[in-house]
Amino acid sequence: MGLQLYDYILSGSAYKARLLMALLGVNYQPIAVDFHPGGEHKKPDFLAINPAGTLPVLVDGDLTLCDTQAILAYLAQKFDPTDTWFPTSDPGVTGRILQWLAFAGRLTDTAGAARLHDMLGRSLNIEKAREGAHKVLRELEAHLTEQGLRGATFLIGPNPTIADIACFPYTALSPDGGIDHDEYPAIRKWLVAIRRLPGFIEMPGIHRLHDMREEGDS
């Protein structure tokens, strides 16, 4: 039996795993969990698989991983023959990737939360979530600006890593929660670069890049 992913189509976190597996060309079996409206992720059958009640969960034989960042690291280590998605030979690079994986958590907690509030009616302090999201996006914008000045397209360097995958979904989906990208040109450039990667797949809320299909293409 191959890889299984406990998944929810609208989850930005689960999408991180789906996206990396698409970019790496990894096959897996998705197992849809009724996050909404059923709240299945908080019920005993799912809690037996992941007591934290979160998605996604990756199962590979005897191994069960319940944290998105851990899943990304595992997938890159196991399935990337180029050793570029999560290189571990240089401690500085590894450290930077882990720093941005942690940063991704702040995107989830601000932009991701605002999205849940606006989209699924979750109760929370929406003004605080949006303010927090702009603060986090400003940090991302400043870093991507500097990367651009260094001639690098992605968070760590010229090649995408799991740090980019971790930060991508809730940044791309922030307009779902009322946080637009109009004041972040470096972020916009980076989002397009990720969407152009060979093997990229969308999720609801992220449109296909129709410009990649030229006029007259059949």
Add this chain to the structure above:
Amino acid sequence: MTVSDVARNDWYPVAIENLLIEGQPETAVLMGETLTILRAADDQIKVIAADGSECPLTIRYGHVWSSIGQPEHPLFDIPEADEEGRRMVDCGPVRVKASPLRVVENFLDIAHFPFVHTDILGAEPHTEVEPYKVEIRDTVDEVWATKVRFFQPQAAKSAEEGQMTDYMYRVPAPCVSILYKTSPPRPGAWDVIGLFVRPISEELCDAYAWMALYDEDSNQTDLVQFQQMIFLQDRSILENQIPRLLPLDPKMEIPTRADTTSVAYRRWLKRKGMTYGAQLVAR
């Protein structure tokens, strides 16, 4: 603004029936008014207004329907809901910062399929919308579109390959749109998908998708999430249509022949005096 009688005296979805748990009341805002929906100890469901009075109640199509007025008509009928062999699917509410009328109108449109539901409900270069038939059926006071056809790479969760899909559209109430489409496992029968919209305000609503379809293979969660995917693809469009209120003045936006259903819908709304979520002149 004060809610017109047409809007007030109608039925709106406020909860999904089988998710209501005794002792755990839910709230739903309907046109600015907060309603509480509860399941009492005797399993009776009640909807209570903010002032404590009981609101009208109908339970149908898996949803609890209520009103802040006094509807003079029963809830519309969907006979397919009682047909044997169909799966009934409640997809859950999704909140959209848009007029309920924009939400309904989007559900009546197929020309956006190749661009918004790319490689699922439509794909370039199959973008042409052939002429179809639209009428306002005065006996039942509903808008109907028939003889609609479109090529679809993946018409439903059950579809194994691309196919020409036949559609019919029906608007039985200003905030409800129902579509009927070729059922991939049972050509000749219609799968039914309803979009039931509850206006929270004129520019914010909760949209409940519901389906009655033929599918023996997919599990329930997969069916729910296929429809959620489709609706979420529409949501970022809906939230970025300006003006937010649906213009009922035909000079404000430019339709083409592909938009005949939406033109009839807007004309029908104006005739009924349904102004909640609409604008007659630029506001």
Add this chain to the structure above:
Amino acid sequence: MNAEHAEKHEVSAGWVPVALSADLPDGGVMRAQIDAELPLDLVVWRSRSGQVSAFDNRCPHRGMRLSFGFVRGERLSCIYHGWQYGQDGGCRHIPAHPDMTPPTSIGANTYLCQEHDGVVWISQHADSRPDLPESGGQGLRSLSVNRDEADLRKLLAETCLPVSGGSEIAPADASIIAETQTSLVLEVASNAASLQLMIHFQKVTPGKTMLHIQTSPDLPVDLLISLSRWAERFRWSAENMGTMVKSWDASAREMHP
């Protein structure tokens, strides 16, 4: 500019900067808001051949924001139904009716859009070209600040800029050497190097300004990064200015009731 599609909006400013050229690549689409007598919400886009254009951010079909659209060749397409617009705003193609030539009455409202010296400018008026100092600069970054333009100009008059002298980067007093309705040029002259920053102001909404910042050409990367960090510090001062003054007032009152 297609006269059929132009509508008269009264706008007090002439040319307004909306982006650094480098931030709008070929095929790029972005939104620009301008706080004018009537607030403007625009889509600014660049065709594949490099031509910039600006329209009202609203497709005349069903009101969809064109800034969500995409570029193919020399046309901008609306994301909703794929309606295609040429650079003059005229609708060229409606995918639902592929054999029909769209009526000439269907189009997006256009604005004059020009590129000058590495910055993209918008205007409502049929003027010659933007009034700004020749800069020959390179784009640094665009920065959004929650502050009015007037406050920002005042603060810029008192700022220091990082300059490199040999292997070090240290702050040095900057002075305004040129100022126009849209822009301001800061210069630091020191023994080791002279440095200029060209700052172009876009009033976005009341209380929010975008600064489009260019620098002298051929600066080393580490100095460019220092300048980017200067911009962050400048924004912090500008946005916390009011807070700092308020708290000083409060403590002063405590001392002298």
